[in-house]
Amino acid sequence: MNHIPAVQPIPSGIVTLADHELHARSVLDDNAWAYFSGGAADEITLRANRSAWDEMQLSPRVLRNLVGGNTRTQLLGRTLAHPILLAPVAFQRMAHPDGEVATAYAAAMQGAGLVLSTQASMPLEDVAQAVLSEAQRGPLWFQFYFQHDRGFMRELIQRAEQAGYEAIVVTVDAPSSGVRDRERRAEFKLPPGISAVNLAGLPPAPPVYLAPHQSRMFDALLATAPTWSDIEWLQGVTRLPILLKGVMHEDDARLASQMGLGGIIVSNHGGRTLDTMPATAAVFPRIHEVVGGALPILLDGGIRRGTDVLKAIALGASAVLIGRPYVWGLANAGAMGVSHVLRLLRDELEIAMALCGCATLDEVSSATLFKR
Numbered sequence: 318m319n320h321i322p323a324v325q326p327i328p329s330g331i332v333t334l335a336d337h338e339l340h341a342r343s344v345l346d347d348n349a350w351a352y353f354s355g356g357a358a359d360e361i362t363l364r365a366n367r368s369a370w371d372e373m374q375l376s377p378r379v380l381r382n383l384v385g386g387n388t389r390t391q392l393l394g395r396t397l398a399h400p401i402l403l404a405p406v407a408f409q410r411m412a413h414p415d416g417e418v419a420t421a422y423a424a425a426m427q428g429a430g431l432v433l434s435t436q437a438s439m440p441l442e443d444v445a446q447a448v449l450s451e452a453q454r455g456p457l458w459f460q461f462y463f464q465h466d467r468g469f470m471r472e473l474i475q476r477a478e479q480a481g482y483e484a485i486v487v488t489v490d491a492p493s494s495g496v497r498d499r500e501r502r503a504e505f506k507l508p509p510g511i512s513a514v515n516l517a518g519l520p521p522a523p524p525v526y527l528a529p530h531q532s533r534m535f536d537a538l539l540a541t542a543p544t545w546s547d548i549e550w551l552q553g554v555t556r557l558p559i560l561l562k563g564v565m566h567e568d569d570a571r572l573a574s575q576m577g578l579g580g581i582i583v584s585n586h587g588g589r590t591l592d593t594m595p596a597t598a599a600v601f602p603r604i605h606e607v608v609g610g611a612l613p614i615l616l617d618g619g620i621r622r623g624t625d626v627l628k629a630i631a632l633g634a635s636a637v638l639i640g641r642p643y644v645w646g647l648a649n650a651g652a653m654g655v656s657h658v659l660r661l662l663r664d665e666l667e668i669a670m671a672l673c674g675c676a677t678l679d680e681v682s683s684a685t686l687f688k689r
C-alpha cells in the first residue's frame with residue numbers, strides 16, 4: 318500500500334446525506350460540481366429518482382420482537398453486514414486527492430461493498446490493496462466499460478482478477494454519454510494530472526474518416542458499442558460472476574437471467590444517460606416480477622435516506638448502491654467523509670427497521686410498504 322488516506326474531521330453540523338451535499342457544494346469548484354452533481358438534459362430522471370422514494374410510504378407494525386436484530390444479508394455467496402454498496406463513480410481524485418483509495422478504506426471500515434469504475438483515477442491494484450486485508454470488508458467488484466480493443470479488455474479483466482476483484486459489473490446503459498448540459502455550460506475538463514489511469518496503454522481507436530453526410534455517433538462512436546454477444550464473449554474470458562448495470566426493462570432482465578449472469582443492477586445511471594427514463598424505484602417491481610428469485614437484483618438511484626434503503630428492500634432488492642452521496646463525503650472529509658456517509662445511512666436504516674417492526678431484512682416485505 319503506497320497511499321494512506323488522510324484522517325480529516327467531519328465538518329460540523331453535517332447529520333444527513335443532504336447536509337453532505339450542501340457542504341460539498343462549497344468545497345468543489347464549478348468544474349467538479351458540474352461533473353459530479355449533474356444529470357442528463359433537463360434532469361427529469363435525476364429528480365424522478367428522488368421523488369419516487371419520497372412518494373412511497375411505509376406501513377409499520379408495532380410490538381414485534383426486535384431482539385437480535387441486524388442488517389445482515391446474503392449476496393453472491395457472501396454475508397454482508399448491511400445491504401449498502403458504493404456505486405462506480407469515475408475520477409474521484411477530482412473530489413479529493415486521496416480519491417478511490419480513500420473510498421476503498423471507508424468501504425472496508427464500514428463493511429460496505431465497493432464497485433470500482435473502469436474510469437477510476439487511481440490504479441485498480443492500489444484500491445484492492447486498501448481493502449483486501451480487512452476482515453470486515455464487503456465485496457470488491459470491478460465495473461467494466463467495453464473498449465474497442467479486445468486484447469486490452471482481456472488484460473484489464475485479468476488485472477482485476479489478479480488484484481482480487483470478485484465480480485465484474487458491466488455497465489450497459491451508456492453506449493454513449495447522455496446530453497450533459499451542466500458539463501457543457503461549465504466547459505467541463507478533467508484537471509491536469511487526473512485521468513483514467515487503468516486505461517493507460519489502450520491503443521488509440523483506428524481513425525474514422527467521415528463524409529459530411531455521415532453520423533459521428535452511428536458511423537464512428539457506436540461501432541464498438543457492446544451487444545449481447547459481447548457479454549457472451551466476456552463470460553468466456555472471466556471466471557468471475559458478471560452483473561449487468563443499467564437494466565431498466567424486464568425483457569433485458571429476462572435475457573440476463575437466461576444467460577446465467579450473476580445479477581443485474583436496476584439503474585438509470587443516476588439520471589446521467591437517457592433523460593425522461595422512469596425512476597429506478599418505479600421500474601423495479603416489473604423487473605422483480607419477471608426475474609425475482611432467479612438472480613440477485615440490485616438497485617441504485619436517488620437513495621439518500623435509510624428509509625429509501627428499506628423501501629428498496631421491501632420492493633425486493635437484494636442490495637442498493639449509492640453514487641453521489643459518498644462523493645460528497647469524500648469531498649468534505651476524504652475517507653472519513655465516505656465512512657460517515659455510510660454510517661449515517663446504515664444508522665438510519667436500522668432506525669427505520671426498528672420503527673417498522675422488522676428485526677431483520679428478511680422480515681421486510683411488500684407488506685412494509687403502504688398501499689393506497
Ligand SMILES: Cc1cc2nc3c(=O)[nH]c(=O)nc-3n(C[C@H](O)[C@H](O)[C@H](O)COP(=O)(O)O)c2cc1C
Nearest residue numbers: 353404405406407434488586587618619639640641
Ligand atoms: C459523477 C458520476 C460518475 C459516474 N461514473 C460511473 C462510472 O464510471 N461507471 C458506471 O457504471 N456508473 C457511473 N456512474 C453512475 C453510478 O454508478 C450510479 O449508477 C449513480 O450515481 C446512482 O445514482 P445516485 O448518484 O443518485 O446514487 C457515475 C455517477 C456519477 C454521479
Ligand SMILES: CC(C)CC(=O)C(=O)O
Nearest residue numbers: 406407436491494586589
Ligand atoms: C467517464 C464516464 C463515462 C463515467 C460515467 O459513467 C459517468 O460520468 O456517468
